[in-house]
Amino acid sequence: MSGALDGSALRRLAARLFLRRARTMLFLAACLAVGVAFLSAVSHLLFAVDGAIAARARDMLAGDVQASSSRPFSDSEQSALDAALTPGRRASQSVSLASMLAPARASEPPFLVAVKAVDDAYPLRGALLTAPPGAKPAPGTCLVERSAALQHGLKVGDAVRLGALNLRVAALIDQEPDRDFLGFSFAPRVLIARADLDHAGLLGLGARVRYAWTLALDASESPAPAVAAVKKELSRALADAHVGLITYAEGESSAREGLRRAALFFTALALAALLLGAAGLRAGLALFLDAESDTMGLLRCLGASAAEVERLYVGLCVGVGLLGGGAGALAGWALAAAAARAAGRFDLGLALSAPPRAEAFAEALLLCGALAWGLSAARVRALAARPPLDALREPPQAPRALAAAGWAAAALAVAAAAWRRAPTPKDALLLAAALAAGTLIVEMLARAGLAGAERLSRALAGAGLPFPVRHGLRRLVRRRRESRVMLFTLAGGFALLAAVGSAREGFSRALAPSQAEDAPDLFLVDVQPTQVARARAIAARWSRGEAAFAPLVRARLLRVDGEALRRDAKRDGDEAERGRWRSREYNLTYADAPNPSETIVAGKFWAPGADVAEASLEQDFMDRAGLRLGARLTFDVQGREVDAVATSVRRVEWAAMRPNFFVTLTPGLLREAPQTFIASLRARDPAASAELRKELARALPNVSVIDAAALLATARRTLGLILTAVGALAAFCVGVGALVVAGLVALGRAERGAENELERALGWTEAESRAADAAELLGLGALSALCAAAAGAGLSWALARRLDVPLAADPAESAALLLGALLLPALAGMLAGSASRRAARRP
């Protein structure tokens, strides 16, 4: 006879145990599968989008390297750019701006468009698909985005007006290579010939224009090192930090980081679902292993060593984990594939496909295997080593070192999953910290809740409650381990749902001022100083109330506290972000006092008419740009330097839809500077809005009208969709809680069945037995509701701070959630517990 137990016998026994306990195994696996499914879906989708971006990275820039500026390139800058144009390489120049396109038909009002004036070389990469095919903007013609043409009744051949230009629509644009990523754009595209722009009358002083120079490498050059070399050379030659430089690879990684940031909430919720499921798994495995402890002892009596018994049961537990991981990964891929197909219906500018990825499956299996091992290994060892015949000693405690190693393995597995998905290490740490803090808080609330319930049940002993009810409450406290886990998962799930609801309400309240009856819904931009009176008069004819005008002065920040802004390629993370905020093109304004939508939160705003050189900074902008109260700012205002000290900080109610600015200076500094005006107003009705645009187009063709209401509606719809998806995921977390309750009740049916039998033997009626069950489960529900309310409040506060929205809750929704938390455990538990009741009724 060989030393070790015959391996095939062990495997056969393991298979038999697994199959004969299939329902238990499925429940345990399901605990993990839900969270893994969502993690896997996010992973597959991100990979699909990454792939699509990588495939189109050079197309998305319509070139390989791009320099851009809000001012025409100076002679020295242009020389530096031309020096990069070595033989074989090609270059293209373009100018982008917003303006109003007016159809020749008088019935159709003008509408806002994103104009791009291009030369013959455009596009250097990617395809410009038009109808009819092969069209390019030639002088006197324009290409219009198909959706805009459809919306405004434009056809090929129609006459339109753009500023001072009369153009003919030569083709409709079906695909533009360097359109804004994911198709989100401010206004529909119109392409015109570069040469035409100079006659359009749209490039006046203060116009908001972007000049771009794009380079495509020679086909023989290796892209990655070549673009890096070009960027390095141009960074050296173009000292001005205000000239943007980007390679296709940077555009790609920037888009990827943006996506991962957007997906972070989904990742966080998926990990939360996984943690809730892991808690259920741990409790379920403990019940399962305890029930198997007799069999473990028997195996040892029959001659299996403790190590062999341990291997058998660890194998079973890990098998459960692998089943959960596999099922979750499969479900996640299916979800991602469906989402990718659904995304094809929207014009995202990316072709998405989500094939199954071995890496994602492997990760899911590893994660769940590690979790299952970590949460069971110590207990298995303790039970396997237990002397089976010994009635005098308690079972040995789980070995501390192994228990700690198990927890560490489980925590590490979850942390690794978070790390892989977060856009930056800082986000990963934040996510891990948030999950750890949330877990700890909910666990402490659950423990406190049970301790309180224990005191209450003792206090109620003399209160005249029927004995079955008191017995049910005592049961809740006595089954402390299971009760704590059920509380944890239910409270956690409902708290997440409450927080998502609170975030939705917070966003709604933040945007509420924009929906007020007299809130402005139109912005007029690029109003020249000499046109203000005329614009005001036209607005007065079609608007409700008076239009609010504010001056706008284009400028660049040159120095902060005497230190010049410099381009530094070595900066990354927060420093690079600060650099980008500082080197952007500024829209300054000047005023004697804050407007009604501004509140001074630090420092002191200057007195009207004060002859000082001061600046007031918007709070959020100040933080992002790394500025502070007291900073000395030097601006380049159309070639002239202007100094100002930051003496106050404003909080701006952006949703009030007034002309608001990041930086306001004292009037004396900018009154004489070249400037345009921006105004907001409320049109009387949609018909008045159309007439206003027509009249402005005729009288002041350079003035653009932005339909803020339409933009806000789109933003609200998009936000609503995202929050709905997030809410659905949070609802799944509640589902995990219900699953855990039902599963643990079912797993404990032997003990419950024995109790029911005893109750019957002692003379309880069916009704009394059910009353005890109901008291236990409703007690659990009440505790869940309390814990969920407390945890939800805390989570909502943290989320409101992170999202910078008011802390808010819909009373009806909150009440419904609390009611759900109260009743769901009772429903899940009663359904699962009916099986034990049936067993008790058998003779």
Add this chain to the structure above:
Amino acid sequence: MSAPLLELEDVSKEFPSGSETLRVLAGLDFSIGAGEAVAVTGPSGSGKSTLLGILAGLERPTSGRVRRDGEDATAWSEERLALWRRGRVGFVFQNFRLMPTLSALENASFPLEMQGEAPDAAAAKARVLLAELGLGARADHRPDQLSGGEQQRVAIARAYAHRPALILADEPTGSLDRATAGRVLDALLGVHARSGAALVVVTHDPATAERMSRQVRLASGRLAA
């Protein structure tokens, strides 16, 4: 004369109990030869189950010596003890201890499979044994579908399936009514007689003890004369 199958020399067993030490067995000498049937009796708490645990190699004595098959086994490793139990010992428990998810046939054939026998061959042998014990028609039933007496007979089949040299039975009839207990004891002694294995039965039932070829009585951790 061949060496005893199992020999305990001056064996004591103590357990920590809070701040005190509980002495369950004190300087006990015991042996059992091949084919013997011994009853171990004594009141509750006299150390019968502890003695059984030491005989089975599931407990180690605090002091004294244990010989198995003539060899000093006091310092045997856990692995070696497990191996010895696997091949040389069968168990019958008071509460049957069948694996609830396996059928009667699978429970009975399991020790054979543990020793590497092919499942079909193991099942065939176990089926024969179950038939001898009157359970031929119940072979595919699970424990929760069998009566107490039937479950105990399945346990007896499991204990003898791999032809061990020693059977240890801990209160084998303790959970059964008198009539069923009698039938189970007949089955146990019948298989013992056919197989020639030694039999140690822990019992507090005098009627059961009288049917063994030798009786020893434990009192306060010692064997009474």
